[in-house]
Amino acid sequence: MSSSRSHAGVLPGFGLSLGITLTWLSLIVLLPLAALVLLAAEQPFERTLAILTDARTLAAYRLSLGGALVAALVNTVAGLLVAWVLVRYEFPGRKLVDGLIDLPFALPTAVAGIALSAVYAKNGWVGQWLEPLGVRAVYNTTGVVLAMILVSLPFAVRTVQPLIEELEPELEEAAACLGATRLQTLRRVVLPVLLPGVLTAFALCLAKSAGEYGSIIFVSSNLPGRTEIAPLLIMNRLEEFNYSAAAVVAIGMLLIAFVALLAINLLQAWTRRSQEA
Amino acid sequence: MRIEIESIGKRFGAAQVLTDVDLYVPSGELVALLGPSGSGKTTLLRVIAGLESADGGRVLFDGEDVTERHVGERGVGFVFQHYALFRHMTVTENVAFGLRVRPRRERIADSEIRARVAELLELVQLSAYANRYPSQLSGGQRQRIALARALAVRPRVLLLDEPFGALDAQVRVELRRWLRRLHDEIHVTSVFVTHDQEEALEVADRVVVMNQGRVEQVGSPDDIYHHPATPFVYRFLGNVNLFGARLEGGRPRLTGETLAARDAAPGAGACAYVRPHRLDLSRQPRGGDALEATVAHVHAAGPVVRIEVSDRAQRPVRIELSHERFRELRVKSGDRVWVVPREIHVYTD
Amino acid sequence: MGGGLPALAHGGAKSRRAKHLTEPRWVRVLAIAAAIAFLSLVLVLPLAVVWWEALRKGLGPFFSAIGDSDALAAARLTLWTALVCVPVNTVCGVAAAWALTRYRFRGRQLLLTLIDLPFSVSPVISGMIFVLLFGAQGWFGAWLSEHDVKIVFAFPGIALATLFVTFPFVARELIPLMQALGSQEEEAAVTLGASGWQVFWRVTLPNVKWGLLNGVILCNARAMGDFGAVSVVSGHIRGKTNTLPLHVEVLYGEYQFSAAFAVAALLVLLAVATLFARHFVAWRMARDRAAVARADAEPSESVDSSAPRVPA
Numbered sequence: 001m002s003s004s005r006s007h008a009g010v011l012p013g014f015g016l017s018l019g020i021t022l023t024w025l026s027l028i029v030l031l032p033l034a035a036l037v038l039l040a041a042e043q044p045f046e047r048t049l050a051i052l053t054d055a056r057t058l059a060a061y062r063l064s065l066g067g068a069l070v071a072a073l074v075n076t077v078a079g080l081l082v083a084w085v086l087v088r089y090e091f092p093g094r095k096l097v098d099g100l101i102d103l104p105f106a107l108p109t110a111v112a113g114i115a116l117s118a119v120y121a122k123n124g125w126v127g128q129w130l131e132p133l134g135v136r137a138v139y140n141t142t143g144v145v146l147a148m149i150l151v152s153l154p155f156a157v158r159t160v161q162p163l164i165e166e167l168e169p170e171l172e173e174a175a176a177c178l179g180a181t182r183l184q185t186l187r188r189v190v191l192p193v194l195l196p197g198v199l200t201a202f203a204l205c206l207a208k209s210a211g212e213y214g215s216i217i218f219v220s221s222n223l224p225g226r227t228e229i230a231p232l233l234i235m236n237r238l239e240e241f242n243y244s245a246a247a248v249v250a251i252g253m254l255l256i257a258f259v260a261l262l263a264i265n266l267l268q269a270w271t272r273r274s275q276e277a
Numbered sequence: 278m279r280i281e282i283e284s285i286g287k288r289f290g291a292a293q294v295l296t297d298v299d300l301y302v303p304s305g306e307l308v309a310l311l312g313p314s315g316s317g318k319t320t321l322l323r324v325i326a327g328l329e330s331a332d333g334g335r336v337l338f339d340g341e342d343v344t345e346r347h348v349g350e351r352g353v354g355f356v357f358q359h360y361a362l363f364r365h366m367t368v369t370e371n372v373a374f375g376l377r378v379r380p381r382r383e384r385i386a387d388s389e390i391r392a393r394v395a396e397l398l399e400l401v402q403l404s405a406y407a408n409r410y411p412s413q414l415s416g417g418q419r420q421r422i423a424l425a426r427a428l429a430v431r432p433r434v435l436l437l438d439e440p441f442g443a444l445d446a447q448v449r450v451e452l453r454r455w456l457r458r459l460h461d462e463i464h465v466t467s468v469f470v471t472h473d474q475e476e477a478l479e480v481a482d483r484v485v486v487m488n489q490g491r492v493e494q495v496g497s498p499d500d501i502y503h504h505p506a507t508p509f510v511y512r513f514l515g516n517v518n519l520f521g522a523r524l525e526g527g528r529p530r531l532t533g534e535t536l537a538a539r540d541a542a543p544g545a546g547a548c549a550y551v552r553p554h555r556l557d558l559s560r561q562p563r564g565g566d567a568l569e570a571t572v573a574h575v576h577a578a579g580p581v582v583r584i585e586v587s588d589r590a591q592r593p594v595r596i597e598l599s600h601e602r603f604r605e606l607r608v609k610s611g612d613r614v615w616v617v618p619r620e621i622h623v624y625t626d
Numbered sequence: 627m628g629g630g631l632p633a634l635a636h637g638g639a640k641s642r643r644a645k646h647l648t649e650p651r652w653v654r655v656l657a658i659a660a661a662i663a664f665l666s667l668v669l670v671l672p673l674a675v676v677w678w679e680a681l682r683k684g685l686g687p688f689f690s691a692i693g694d695s696d697a698l699a700a701a702r703l704t705l706w707t708a709l710v711c712v713p714v715n716t717v718c719g720v721a722a723a724w725a726l727t728r729y730r731f732r733g734r735q736l737l738l739t740l741i742d743l744p745f746s747v748s749p750v751i752s753g754m755i756f757v758l759l760f761g762a763q764g765w766f767g768a769w770l771s772e773h774d775v776k777i778v779f780a781f782p783g784i785a786l787a788t789l790f791v792t793f794p795f796v797a798r799e800l801i802p803l804m805q806a807l808g809s810q811e812e813e814a815a816v817t818l819g820a821s822g823w824q825v826f827w828r829v830t831l832p833n834v835k836w837g838l839l840n841g842v843i844l845c846n847a848r849a850m851g852d853f854g855a856v857s858v859v860s861g862h863i864r865g866k867t868n869t870l871p872l873h874v875e876v877l878y879g880e881y882q883f884s885a886a887f888a889v890a891a892l893l894v895l896l897a898v899a900t901l902f903a904r905h906f907v908a909w910r911m912a913r914d915r916a917a918v919a920r921a922d923a924e925p926s927e928s929v930d931s932s933a934p935r936v937p938a
Binding site: 035097105125211213260 | 649667850897901
Binding site: 327328347348349 | 646
């Protein structure tokens with residue numbers, strides 16, 4: 001779009017629309033978040049440090065972040081595979097599968113949580129087959145990761161899917177003409193083009209999984225210091241009316257989220273740049 | 278290397294894109310596939326490359342049947358209309374790609390690859406851009422890199438799909454002359470697709486005119502232009518006036534009637550085709566094939582003077598005269614004139 | 627989760643790719659099998675099990691769980707929450723999209739990021755910030771209890787938390803769409819003498835109606851389905867401050883599994899309905915776009931079709 005100093009002159013409604021946006025944004029989003037930041041900042045530094053380095057806090061961060069890393073890795077690979085299969089291959093039920101991908105977007109997380117526990121608990125559909133193998137899939141860290149995978153799956157698939165759809169077939173044809181094998185074409189031509197999208201998918205899954213709460217509490221044993229995720233720790237601190245500790249833990253989570261958000265924005269700028277070529 | 282195409286047919290769903298196409302491309306020639314969009318020319322090119330498999334027929338390279346051969350093994354260089362450069366690779370990496378993906382035992386040494394790339398960039402006059410990315414190049418430069426990339430693997434055939442289609446008019450003209458000179462230098466058998474008759478006639482040794490999935494005519498540019506084999510070829514190669522005609526003792530005579538395009542449909546009887554510059558004007562009544570008409574417009578700006586006259590039925594006839602001839606005649610709007618054809622082509626059903 | 631919800635894919639697979647453009651058959655079969663197996667394990671089985679558990683003891687217990695007065699109260703609260711939040715955030719989302727796509731101003735980029743903010747905040751934090759403001763020990767806690775105004779552990783708190791988490795949906799759908807459309811049509815309307823509202827109702831809205839609807843659908847799904855944020859501010863008072871998702875948790879915690887799954891089954895239905903609505907909208911959008919593309923491709927009536935191209 002052209003730089004549009006002129007637009008401001010022609011189309012009316014600038015003051016009204018910006019006014020509504022700023023007012024509402026401030027009231028609903030910025031002011032409450034500021035309350036959180038201020039409360040955390042009010043704490044003496046030693047106390048903040050003590051809360052952050054508390055074994056229980058560290059364990060919660062480790063679980064939320066570590067689990068999110070694993071879930072994001074799994075979903076990045078699986079999401080790429082699913083997206084590729086959905087775009088490139090023809091098979092019965094493809095449309096249905098494509099539609100299903102979005103379900104975790106629309107499904108309340110509590111439902112996802114109890115559903116997972118029902119499937120993977122030791123008397124569940126899948127759990128009963130895992131039990132004799134000595135594998136426990138829920139009420140431990142595996143359960144946490146499983147829930148994270150479920151809720152962040154759509155982000156992984158839907159981020160790379162449009163990029164695969166927009167791949168120009170000529171690129172692959174050019175590679176084939178030049179004698180590249182299919183594997184070489186995928187590795188050296190297709191994957192580099194998809195890479196920014198794949199990384200964005202990873203960051204999105206990571207951010208979503210790290211903050212996830214609703215589905216996880218049903219498939220984790222929620223033991224403090226062991227299987228207690230960071231959002232649950234915040235919840236527990238709130239229930240103890242220990243607002244300041246909750247706020248400090250939350251600020252740590254927000255920082256993680258912002259780093260992920262920043263990474264995503266940079267990656268998306270990169271994607272746009274490489275698509276303009 | 279020579280290319281032979283034997284009764285190739287191709288259909289996409291309900292659409293028959295190629296019907297029983299036969300074609301011979303002699304070794305070392307630069308051949309143009311010319312036709313309107315939807316004539317099947319790009320599909321034919323892709324069948325030659327192996328990017329599309331035909332429903333029937335054979336493709337032979339130097340007498341060897343390559344119909345079933347995978348595109349990567351045919352030894353073709355393909356230049357895509359929108360270049361299809363790998364945007365995450367530099368110019369050098371793009372050009373070297375075909376050399377680097379070879380199986381290890383066939384791969385040439387790294388130093389040799391670098392030398393080959395440098396040589397090709399020299400050839401396409403883009404040595405200074407070796408480390409740029411495609412996004413940092415102009416359209417014409419990208420096209421030349423695409424060409425260098427295709428040539429890097431020493432293809433037996435060079436295939437170009439609308440190679441100048443996405444370029445500005447001026448760059449287009451420069452680049453096609455450059456391609457002609459390049460071909461004279463490297464002499465690799467080349468086939469290019471175009472919908473621009475001027476481009477085909479100027480660049481190619483041989484022009485293949487295609488229409489609705491069939492070959493209408495094959496010949497030298499001269500041949501094609503001066504002896505169009507079919508009404509389609511005649512009309513596709515330039516402006517034309519249509520007149521009613523009949524044959525008298527083997528000689529075509531005009532009936533004195535001007536036809537619109539729809540009247541020249543098959544089955545409408547004989548029809549005479551005359552290019553605007555093969556029509557002359559006379560101020561005096563003339564017998565024979567001359568038509569009486571009134572001058573409607575005169576456009577004198579340009580290399581020729583374009584005049585539109587209306588015949589008695591108010592149908593337009595277009596004439597092109599040299600400025601010298603125009604000065605002699607000095608016609609203006611509203612003048613009564615006689616249109617005298619100097620060369621007519623008649624096609625009968 | 628920055629970036630919001632990616633658009634639904636609506637391009638079909640290219641039918642019958644040439645050999646060199648696809649993988650060997652065994653690779654394709656293997657990949658499809660792997661993808662379906664993965665999706666079954668994390669997606670299909672969990673959804674199927676909800677309905678299976680819900681109906682395991684027959685339709686009687688299922689309907690009695692749904693018809694239970696607490697469940698009905700939860701459903702009512704969920705509906706009210708959506709009824710308050712969706713219209714408010716729709717209006718604000720449209721205003722934000724208009725301001726951000728029709729003008730350039732300093733801080734525009736920052737504002738774009740801020741609108742996305744609620745996506746990147748953990749749901750629990752989204753709820754707790756309102757507890758910090760309005761809770762018993764919060765900033766306004768003392769003042770509120772003096773004046774006997776209940777926000778946290780009451781409907782206003784639930785509504786506020788839901789407003790926060792659903793804030794970006796409409797704007798997120800509209801911004802890329804309106805950016806892509808550009809403002810030429812609106813400028814044309816202004817030059818023809820249309821007022822601001824006329825431009826909006828007659829030019830902008832018809833152009834973005836499907837995108838707007840898509841945003842509203844997503845906003846509604848989240849408003850009805852949010853768990854984490856609402857869970858913090860609700861206080862879980864049965865029959866009073868439980869929304870449907872919270873009611874599921876309460877029942878589950880009380881080991882009333884069939885009842886919990888019955889309510890969950892309802893929420894699965896809601897999710898499926900949301901998906902259908904989105905697909906319908908995406909389908910209509912694609913159809914409109916195709917119609918526009920066809921109209922553009924239609925050759926204009928030529929004066930004399932016999933005349934071939936004039937040499938350039």
